[in-house]
Amino acid sequence: MVKKILPLLHPFFFVLFFIFFLFSNNRNQLLWSDLIAPLPMGIALVIFCLIVFRFIFGDWEKSASASTCTLILFLIYGHIFEILGPGEYWIRHRYLMVIWFALFLVGLLALWRTKRNLKNLSNGLNLVGLALVVLPLTQIIFFEVNARQTPTPHLPPVSEKVELEYTPDIYYIFPDAYAS
Numbered sequence: 001m002v003k004k005i006l007p008l009l010h011p012f013f014f015v016l017f018f019i020f021f022l023f024s025n026n027r028n029q030l031l032w033s034d035l036i037a038p039l040p041m042g043i044a045l046v047i048f049c050l051i052v053f054r055f056i057f058g059d060w061e062k063s064a065s066a067s068t069c070t071l072i073l074f075l076i077y078g079h080i081f082e083i084l085g086p087g088e089y090w091i092r093h094r095y096l097m098v099i100w101f102a103l104f105l106v107g108l109l110a111l112w113r114t115k116r117n118l119k120n121l122s123n124g125l126n127l128v129g130l131a132l133v134v135l136p137l138t139q140i141i142f143f144e145v146n147a148r149q150t151p152t153p154h155l156p157p158v159s160e161k162v163e164l165e166y167t168p169d170i171y172y173i174f175p176d177a178y179a180s
Contacts, residue, residue: 007060007061007064007118007119007122007126008050008060008064009064009126009129010064010068010122010125010126010128010129011046011049011050011064011067011068011071012043012046012129013125013126013128013129013130013132013133014068014071014072014075014125014129014132015042015043015045015046015071015075016039016042016133017129017132017133017135017136018042018075019035019038019039019042020133020136020137020140021132021135021136023035023136023140024136024137024139024140024143025136027139027140027143028143045071046067046071049063049066049067049070049071050063050064050067051063053066053067053070056108057111057112061118061119061121061122062111062112062114062118064122065111065118065121065122065125066107066108066111068125068129069104069107069108069111070104070107073100073103073104073107077096077100080096081093081096084096
């Protein structure tokens with residue numbers, strides 16, 4: 001039973017990595033309850049991809065590899081676009097999407113035509129995916145440990161009136177030309 005499930009784990013690892021990576025990088029702004037929506041949606045997306053590619057390839061190992069390829073391309077598209085052209089836009093979405101679609105088709109065609117056993121590929125992807133999931137989880141754990149050890153500053157209750165040493169500069173700007 002384990003030998004049948006093991007080749008199917010790497011798509012789940014990669015989706016969990018992307019969710020936990022974003023959560024760990026924004027940990028000081030997010031709550032644990034913010035994971036309630038993305039985790040089931042990511043798992044549902046993996047299951048959907050596995051089922052669709054199972055009908056296409058007829059093999060669970062090929063469908064898992066195709067799902068991993070598809071999910072990685074889908075989840076890193078925005079990051080790659082930001083790296084390549086955040087301000088200059090020397091590469092536009094219409095060009096990058098063509099490149100991405102070509103990579104997707106080349107990956108699916110390679111999986112379609114291969115006659116090799118994909119056990120080694122699945123094992124390698126499982127190891128890489130597991131390592132990628134462990135990294136942001138350790139960052140989250142270290143953040144939580146440090147947050148509990150750091151004393152919180154004493155803030156006055158909301159009902160107390162706080163006297164300021166200075167008065168803030170408040171300006172009201174009324175553009176009268178735009179009134180009509």
